[in-house]
Amino acid sequence: MSEAGQNEHTIIGGRYRMIPGVRLEEFDRPHVEAFGAEDLREKDRPLIALVARRGRPVRDDWLRVVRRLDQPGLLRTIEGGVIDPGDGKGRRFAVILERPLGGRVIDWLKTDGQNRDDLELSRLLLRPLIAALKALHDARMAHRAIALDNLYFADLARTRIALGDCLCGPPGEGQPIAFESVERAAALPAGRGEGGPREDFFALGALFAAALARRVPGLESADAAADLMRRRLDRGSYVALTDRARFGTDVGGLLRGLLSDNAEERWGYEEVRAWLDGRRSIGAMHSTRPQAARSFIFKGIEHTNAMSLATALAENWREALRIVIDEKLDGWVARAIGDERRGNMITQAIAAGRVDAGPGGDATLARVLAALDPEGPLRLRHVAVMKDGLGPLIAVAFLDDDRDTRQAMAEILMEGLPMIGLSLVDPNDQTKRRLAQSEMADFMRLRGFVAEPMMGFGLERVLYDLNPTLPCLSPLVADAYPQSVADLLMALDHRARGAGRGTAPVDRHIAAFIATKLSISYAGALRGVVVGGDGEASERLAQLNLLSLAQETQPQVRVPMLARWLVQRLGPVVQSYNGKTTREWMEKELERVAPLGSLNALRAIVDNPERREADNRGMANAQALHAQLSFGIRRLNETRAARRLEAQHFGRQVAAMLGYMILLGVLAALTLGDV
Structure with a gap:
């Protein structure tokens, strides 16, 4: 790719450019790669580009919310969009953030941060972070990426701590299990869910506990993570996450409130702010899940709460x-x-x-x-x-x-x-x-x-319904990252350049994507579009109908190459018409209108009810005339046969009579001769 082309495809919002050749691996996170970035108007502005790794859904539906926030406790999200980093892996979502000049907090904790006491750390960490979380929660959004490896010093003097990106991946997926509430830690990483303020404040408590201990529990190995989870289920998250940690009673009260497994009792913004202001209350002593009056023994282990038992049963399915x-x-x-x-x-x-x-x-x-x-x-x-x-x-x-x-x-x-x-x-x-x-x-x-098994529904429909900003994942267009119907049509138009007649322009993903974007929520609305009669002609006509329906919502989008692709595949549809003159006219019309890029024009040619009815009526008339002529010919043939038999019979009679008369004549001649 040329430098000019690369620049064009790495610009976000018309102003910010991701620099593919400048990797900043120190800012990488799970499923996120960091690159250099620049403001094309303010060249000296320190920026960083985070690019979601291919194959992960992102939270770009929250981009507008995050971009509006200007909080000291959040790295400023400047812009976001879809780019092509030029690595051959296709287009991906990326965000431009202010570059954290002081590095990661986790690195500082292991060096200079060793000399900070608990209360000093609490003021340094918690004050900016709870203000940032409140701003997010007031906008009805949870951060869901609160972890030590996503916590930075925004300035060189290391006076301002800020949380990093929360958009470039599923909520909670990149979190260690220690930073997830116990319910969500029991789920698969990608299935932990959006959550809300309670999940963010639990993660804040886990982050503070890890900062005090200068380590994140459960990261050593898969066995360590499983052991931590068992201890959390058995003894509660507060005890499991602060085990062997040394801190004062005041800090213990704060952590007990934040790390409560009872979400209703878990501390939020008001309680933490009050604690920071000196009103040092203590979190609920009963911070674990409700305990049973007697344990349930499974595989030799006593389980005293429902979640502990449910987790153990699921692990031994x-x-x-x-x-x-x-x-x-x-x-x-x-x-x-x-x-x-x-x-x-x-x-x-x-x-x-x-x-x-x-x-x-x-x-x-x-x-x-x-x-x-x-x-x-x-x-x-x-x-x-x-x-x-x-x-x-x-x-x-x-x-x-x-x-x-x-x-x-x-x-x-x-x-x-x-x-x-x-x-x-x-x-x-x-x-x-x-x-x-x-x-x-x-x-x-x-x-x-x-x-519903028909195209446009199934699990693919659930996929796009639950992930409204997810691009269409069809292999035909996935590299183009189409997030709207217009994007999809243009991606298919581009794909048509290398498509052969054997490649269908619609699959289950494309059908479900269009049905979602067009808010078609019941199968009956699509049944006449994607389901016709049996056979190849009906299938190909259904593909044209669906794409035409999509283009009707985007009349400004013209797709001549896609139209040509469809024309190449419409042969069986044209041949389904009976009239030779009609077929020849349709073939010429399809070739004529394809360069216009209007799928509705193609549809009007091959799927016109009046033309189909006229063709069927003509066929019926032809069949009736054929039957009538056949009957006439048969009658004529039958008449000819009857006349032939009559002629033969009459001929035999005439012949017999002539023979008799000749015989009489001969006999008469003989008689007269004798006389």
């Missing part, structure tokens, strides 16, 4: 269903936990489902676990996902071509697992009840999408 049935889990929930509604729901799930191995048994166990731990992730085989994490995890499953996860996600929706926890909300809390009913309606709609 094949033997869990037998244990659930044999050990009377429903009775334990009803009596030891004291929740009869949940116990009854578990009883009903077991009674209504299959209890053997295989998909039927998997669904039963999944419903049991959803009722056992309604605040935790939805679990099915290897998948654990929060309800608000379904969209990102489905996106990752498609991007990674992970068919097992896609199948599990489809089953989660088809089995109605999200509705189980929602049905267990307190019926006396009207606000929660209304919220649950709204969410249930949304999940019912998604289940309807999955259940």
Whole structure:
């Protein structure tokens, strides 16, 4: 790629340029690569470009919110957009931020930060960060990327601490499990979900605890992370994350409030600000999840809360269903936990489902676990996902071509697992009840999408419905990163240059993307578009119809190459007409209008109901005339045969008579001769 071309494709917002040749690896994070950047108007302005790695969904729907914020506790997000870094991996999302001149806080903590006491660290870290979080939360957004490796000194003097980017990846995916609330830490990283202020303040508490200890627990290995998770489930996050840490009572009270596993009791902005202002209250002593009156023993380990047991059962999927049935889990929930509604729901799930191995048994166990731990992730085989994490995890499953996860996600929706926890909300809390009913309606709609097999629906439709800014993932256009119908049409027009007649311009992703953007929410609206009769002609006409429908919403977009691609594939449609004159006219008209780039014009030629009716009527008339002529010919042939038989009969009679007369004549001559 030439320098000019590279410049053109690496400019964001018409003003800021990402510099592909300047890698800043010290600012890389999971799924994010850092590069140099420049302001084309202010060349000396210190900037950095963060580029999302290919294959990860991003949170670009929040770009406008973040860009408006000017908070000391946040690195300023200047601009964002889609660029092509020129590495051959296609277009990707990138953001331009102010460059943190003082480096990462985690590096400072290991050197100069060793001499700071707990209260000094709390003032340095917490004051700017809680103000930044409040600004985000007031805008109804959670940061969800609060970690020591995403915390920087914005200035060279290292007086201002600021959080880094939160857009270039799924919420919570890059977090160590120590920085996620216990429910979300139990989910797959990409399925941890958007969360809200409570999740951000938990991460803030974990960050402060890690800063005090100068280490992040659970990062040493996968076994260390699993052990940390077990201790959190057993003893609570506060105890597990501050184990062996030495700090004063005041700081302990702050951490107890922030690291509470009871989200309702967890501290937020007001409590932390009060603490920083000297009103040193102490977080709730009972900061763990509700404990059972007696433990449930599974594989020799005592479990005293529902989430601990649900996690252990999910980790031992094949033997869990037998244990659930044999050990009377429903009775334990009803009596030891004291929740009869949940116990009854578990009883009903077991009674209504299959209890053997295989998909039927998997669904039963999944419903049991959803009722056992309604605040935790939805679990099915290897998948654990929060309800608000379904969209990102489905996106990752498609991007990674992970068919097992896609199948599990489809089953989660088809089995109605999200509705189980929602049905267990307190019926006396009207606000929660209304919220649950709204969410249930949304999940019912998604289940309807999955259940519909036609193009435009299925899990692909759920993908684009839950990820509204995700580009179309069709292999035909993925490198172009199309995020709108106009982008998609132009990407297909470009793709048409190298497409052969054997390549279809519409697949399940393109159909679902268009259906989502056009807000087509029920199959009937598309049935006449993407489903025609049987055969090749109907399939190709359906592809034209769908793309034409998309172009009707973007009349300014002309796609001559795509039109030509479609014309090359419309042969079977043209041949489905009966009249030779009609076919010849259509072929000439298609060639004439293709350069205009109007798909509706193509559609008007080959899918005109009046022309089709006239063609059918002409065919019917021709068939009737043919039948009439055939009948006439048959009658004529039959008449000729009858006349031939009559002539033969008459001829024989005449011949006989002539023969008789000749015979008489001969006899008469002989007689007269004798006389």
